[in-house]
Amino acid sequence: MDPERSIQFYDEWDYFFYSHAVSRIVYDLGDQNYTKFDAHFDMPNPCGSIASVELICLADDVEIYNSGVWRGNQARNTHISFDIPENAQTLTINVTDAGDGDGCDHFIFANARLLHREPSVIEVDNNYSDVNNDGFVNIVDLVIVASRYGEKITGNPHPNPDVNRDGIVDIDDILLITQDMPPVNGAPSLLNTQRSILNSADWQKAYAILSNTVVDRGVAVLNLLFGAAVPTKTLLLENSPNPFNPETWIPYHLGKPADVVITIHTVDGQVVRHLDLGYRNAGSYVSRSSAAYWDGKNALGEPVVSGLYFYTLTAGEFAATRRMLIRK
Structure with a gap:
């Protein structure tokens, strides 16, 4: 079969x-x-x-x-x-x-x-979800708020992560951001699930605008807040960026410790590259510092041609496949 x-x-x-x-x-x-x-x-x-x-x-x-x-x-x-x-x-x-x-x-x-199930809407007198004032409420605003979680805010700094202006950056501020974000991959519009947020191609935008340190801290905080610091199941997420040229990152969750291998292959099944990630503990591997990295080259170190490719995550008995596109 x-x-x-x-x-x-x-x-x-x-x-x-x-x-x-x-x-x-x-x-x-x-x-x-x-x-x-x-x-x-x-x-x-x-x-x-x-x-x-x-x-x-x-x-x-x-x-x-x-x-x-x-x-x-x-x-x-x-x-x-x-x-x-x-x-x-x-x-x-x-x-x-x-x-x-x-x-x-x-x-x-x-x-x-x-x-x-969709949560109750949080009411706020004024909408400050567009934290960086760029005209959009997206993953960049969410990362800014998450990276400063727990801080007390005085005055009105720019950007101001205290979305509801109660003097502290907390879960209410994060929920206000997610309420105003557009739906991600079919997730509910009020509170996008953590899986859908991490699956969003907008992570590339966050890394392009903010420093890696800020984004990685935001990812860590979101994992903790949404109860996914140690996921209950293994998942293969969408690579980012996608399409890409020449490099991309492949995020995943591990529900239990396992030896992890990512195999990249062509549409006709020809193996292009094995990424042997070794033994990994249960956890979320979604930031650029922890996700699998592919430089767009085959096992001989040669750049692959443009087109559609598939990547398969194997972790213990788990295996899942997704697609990605190299566009040069």
Whole structure:
């Protein structure tokens, strides 16, 4: 079974992972108050009507979604979306072979994500979210505020990270910024999830305008505030910048310690470069000082040609692939 059979859908997907029925995927929801699961499911089988799968999803061991049996080409880039009960602690997704026992039941989950409930709006008399007064509320403003978290502010300095003007830079100021930021990758408009913020290509803008030290400190503070200093699951995030020339950074989260390798390959599967990152502890590797770095060269030190490439993160039993574009 070859994931290249799904190549016609690659332009629609930001990321995907590839596995085989029988498989079980377990999300630790904790106290994150997720409200919905959303994904695309694809079964790129070469076996015609022989192949079959069934998705059974449980919240705290109670069934909340059942796809019924999909056979043959019925499950091609199928959109899946269902509600998660309030206060659920675990979400389990079981992918079965529907009893056929055949070896054709490989599948792809693409753009799988958990959505949060939207928080209450914080009211403030005046809007000072555009901290640097450039006419936009974006990741630059968020980084400025996060990098000065906990400071007491007197007067009206420029830039002023005390968004609500209560004399101290705290979580309320950060939430006010995220309320006014445009939606990122489909995240809720009131409070963009930390994953979506870190996924935003605007990080490149932050590094272009602010010093690396300021951005790295802002990233660290955001990780701590959003409870992701030690993530509960492993994720491969979007490289930044993307498109790029000639270098890029590849951020990721590790839910548990693992040996980490990133493999960069062409559309036809030819390996261009292995980035062996060695053993890494659980944590968020999203800033330029901690994310994986690729200089746009192959294993021989030669610059690669412009075009579409894929990068795969392997960490223990976890593997995920995303795409990137070199534009010269």
